[in-house]
Amino acid sequence: MEPRSRSFHRNSEKALANPALQSAISRTTGKFLGQRADAIAEFPGFEAARDEGSRIKGEALDHLDRHLARFIAEAEKRGAVVHVARDDAEAREIAAGIATREGIALAVKSKSMAAEEVDLNTALEGAGVEVVESDLGEFIIQLAGEPPSHIIAPAVHKTREEVSRLFQEKLGEPYTDQIPELVRIARRRLREKFLSAGMGISGANFLCADTGSVVLVTNEGNGRMGTILPRVHLVVAGIEKVIPALSDLPVFLRLLPRSATGQVISTYVSVLTGVKRPEDAEGPEKLHILLVDNGRTGILQGKYREILKCIRCGACLNICPVYQSVGGHAYGWVYPGPMGSVLTPLQTGLSQGAPLANASTLCGACADVCPVKIPLPDMLLELRGDEREQGLKAPAELLGVKAYAAVMRRAGILEALERIAGVLSQLFFKEGKVPWLPFKLSGWTDRRDFPAPSPQPFRKLWKKQRGIRPWNR
Amino acid sequence: MEPVNPKDRLIRRVAAALRGHKGPVPAAPPASLPVPAGGANRVARFQELFEAQGGDFLSASALEPLLLALGEALRLSGVATLLFPNDDPAARQVAEALVPFGPFTLASPSELRQPSGRPVAGIQSAEYAVAETGSLVQTSRGGKTLLPGLLADVHVALLSPAAFVDRMDECLAALSDDPPRNISFITGPSRTADIEQTLTIGAHGPRKVIAVVFP
Numbered sequence: 001m002e003p004r005s006r007s008f009h010r011n012s013e014k015a016l017a018n019p020a021l022q023s024a025i026s027r028t029t030g031k032f033l034g035q036r037a038d039a040i041a042e043f044p045g046f047e048a049a050r051d052e053g054s055r056i057k058g059e060a061l062d063h064l065d066r067h068l069a070r071f072i073a074e075a076e077k078r079g080a081v082v083h084v085a086r087d088d089a090e091a092r093e094i095a096a097g098i099a100t101r102e103g104i105a106l107a108v109k110s111k112s113m114a115a116e117e118v119d120l121n122t123a124l125e126g127a128g129v130e131v132v133e134s135d136l137g138e139f140i141i142q143l144a145g146e147p148p149s150h151i152i153a154p155a156v157h158k159t160r161e162e163v164s165r166l167f168q169e170k171l172g173e174p175y176t177d178q179i180p181e182l183v184r185i186a187r188r189r190l191r192e193k194f195l196s197a198g199m200g201i202s203g204a205n206f207l208c209a210d211t212g213s214v215v216l217v218t219n220e221g222n223g224r225m226g227t228i229l230p231r232v233h234l235v236v237a238g239i240e241k242v243i244p245a246l247s248d249l250p251v252f253l254r255l256l257p258r259s260a261t262g263q264v265i266s267t268y269v270s271v272l273t274g275v276k277r278p279e280d281a282e283g284p285e286k287l288h289i290l291l292v293d294n295g296r297t298g299i300l301q302g303k304y305r306e307i308l309k310c311i312r313c314g315a316c317l318n319i320c321p322v323y324q325s326v327g328g329h330a331y332g333w334v335y336p337g338p339m340g341s342v343l344t345p346l347q348t349g350l351s352q353g354a355p356l357a358n359a360s361t362l363c364g365a366c367a368d369v370c371p372v373k374i375p376l377p378d379m380l381l382e383l384r385g386d387e388r389e390q391g392l393k394a395p396a397e398l399l400g401v402k403a404y405a406a407v408m409r410r411a412g413i414l415e416a417l418e419r420i421a422g423v424l425s426q427l428f429f430k431e432g433k434v435p436w437l438p439f440k441l442s443g444w445t446d447r448r449d450f451p452a453p454s455p456q457p458f459r460k461l462w463k464k465q466r467g468i469r470p471w472n473r
Numbered sequence: 474m475e476p477v478n479p480k481d482r483l484i485r486r487v488a489a490a491l492r493g494h495k496g497p498v499p500a501a502p503p504a505s506l507p508v509p510a511g512g513a514n515r516v517a518r519f520q521e522l523f524e525a526q527g528g529d530f531l532s533a534s535a536l537e538p539l540l541l542a543l544g545e546a547l548r549l550s551g552v553a554t555l556l557f558p559n560d561d562p563a564a565r566q567v568a569e570a571l572v573p574f575g576p577f578t579l580a581s582p583s584e585l586r587q588p589s590g591r592p593v594a595g596i597q598s599a600e601y602a603v604a605e606t607g608s609l610v611q612t613s614r615g616g617k618t619l620l621p622g623l624l625a626d627v628h629v630a631l632l633s634p635a636a637f638v639d640r641m642d643e644c645l646a647a648l649s650d651d652p653p654r655n656i657s658f659i660t661g662p663s664r665t666a667d668i669e670q671t672l673t674i675g676a677h678g679p680r681k682v683i684a685v686v687f688p
Contacts, residue, residue: 155668249645270656271645297487
């Protein structure tokens with residue numbers, strides 16, 4: 001997928017001006033957050049599970065060479081063919097080659113963020129394959145020709161009326177504003193595809209090194225359909241999905257659904273190991289596993305290794321005040337929210353992704369909810385440092401921050417400036433609000449009033465309200 | 474020498490990347506994780522969680538009332554045909570015993586590949602029931618079919634009291650030496666909330682899942 005993260009600010013403006021999108025985002029994030037909180041309140045072991053999940057992922061990454069080699073060997077022992085793609089172009093080439101060699105005309109795909117990363121559909125369509133997205137949300141946005149806006153709920157930005165009009169226009173179905181009816185339409189349409197497709201495509205939530213197993217977590221059941229019915233199964237997954245053992249899986253199954261949707265477990269968890277055996281009633285005769293690097297070894301090398309622990313639950317998206325305001329599309333690439341703001345600059349380059357690292361208040365909520373304890377705010381800050389070191393910061397911003405630092409280090413100057421601002425605000429802003437600021441600063445006042453500076457300096461207020469000097473406490 | 478195989482090249486590349494930077498020192502693994510387990514209340518815990526995800530649960534101390542309740546539930550769902558795998562004697566026994574409660578006709582799971590439009594129920598013995606999550610576990614072990622829990626409109630999973638385990642770990646441990654091609658944890662009917670975050674049952678898989686515990 002072509003990154004558009006550099007236009008984050010422009011993308012955000014559009015999102016903020018779209019009231020339907022605003023209500024869709026707040027409905028989704030609010031619901032996920034509430035359900036998550038309930039699920040965790042009922043599970044006293046959650047904190048311990050977080051520690052353990054983080055530890056296992058850390059161990060998996062620190063010895064990823066060994067675990068990957070084991071995964072490849074075990075999967076191939078059980079009949080899988082493992083492919084490796086260094087970047088997105090190579091992944092497309094390999095996938096198109098597989099489809100051509102297997103003679104595939106129709107493929108059903110369940111959600112894979114890695115496939116989204118490498119723009120798999122384009123490659124397969126180029127090879128003459130009809131690719132049908134089978135996750136309902138993905139099916140909808142595929143019909144609309146849009147990218148996903150949430151990693152768990154890709155069509156959060158669409159209303160039922162929009163979905164119905166889409167089904168009317170693209171599928172020739174009668175208009176309905178009933179959601180169950182819309183789901184029935186999609187079910188019927190997709191069932192035909194599942195039964196006739198030559199290939200099922202999926203991502204992987206986890207890859208187990210000791211057994212060569214691919215683990216899929218879904219609610220709709222599309223992941224199961226596409227990995228049991230078609231003759232060929234193609235898995236597209238990032239190399240960081242490997243965990244050491246099948247016995248490590250339960251910890252992650254306790255973390256992922258609770259963090260994502262607040263479910264104790266998702267409706268379906270499939271552990272898929274190898275190809276159809278001679279005695280098996282059904283299942284794929286061919287299993288291709290495409291492992292995608294696409295910048296991951298580079299991330300492994302440096303101080304951002306821990307971001308590869310991410311299990312793609314979406315909790316950091318839902319809790320993030322920035323995501324809550326602008327939604328997923330504004331981030332301009334595959335991964336939005338705090339995890340996306342770390343991954344995008346690392347995978348697509350800092351000159352492309354740096355606006356995302358800066359689009360955070362560093363409030364720390366993402367680190368609080370992360371099921372594998374990735375220090376997301378630290379990484380966002382670190383990326384800003386890298387941006388500075390690589391000379392990518394605008395001179396005006398550097399000057400501004402330098403001036404800020406110079407003032408904040410000198411209490412007397414700060415107090416003098418505060419007094420001046422206080423007097424000016426008394427003169428110009430009657431109701432204690434600043435309704436307008438010029439130039440770049442207008443971002444602070446376009447959608448709300450900025451509180452006017454107090455007539456009294458901060459330290460004086462502090463003394464009065466606390467009665468003591470803070471340094472004497 | 475640079476290895477020619479792209480897989481070996483990847484492993485080399487990863488190994489080189491790991492040498493460049495030591496990750497944070499990992500903590501020691503905990504002695505045990507506090508996981509809500511069923512213990513004596515295993516079946517009750519399973520029922521609670523399975524029902525919370527929209528599953529139906531039936532159990533009785535005698536066979537007759539159980540069949541009556543199951544037949545009633547299937548009739549109310551508009552089911553006309555019962556499918557059971559040929560190699561599943563318990564499922565066959567239940568399906569045959571259910572016929573008079575219908576009327577139901579009997580068929581084999583392969584017919585699911587040609588959808589008829591009329592609701593069908595797939596009856597099959599499940600291997601495990603996990604109390605921790607309220608999940609049924611069906612696998613392809615020994616060549617078992619997965620179609621009844623996949624394509625049928627109503628999935629009837631038969632459970633013996635011995636099928637119940639406390640945690641996911643126990644059934645994975647039993648399967649991990651030589652994992653079957655497919656291990657499926659199933660917790661309630663297929664669902665989606667992809668349109669307006671509204672929970673809707675029956676996205677792709679069964680619209681109704683009935684767990685039946687036989688005496």
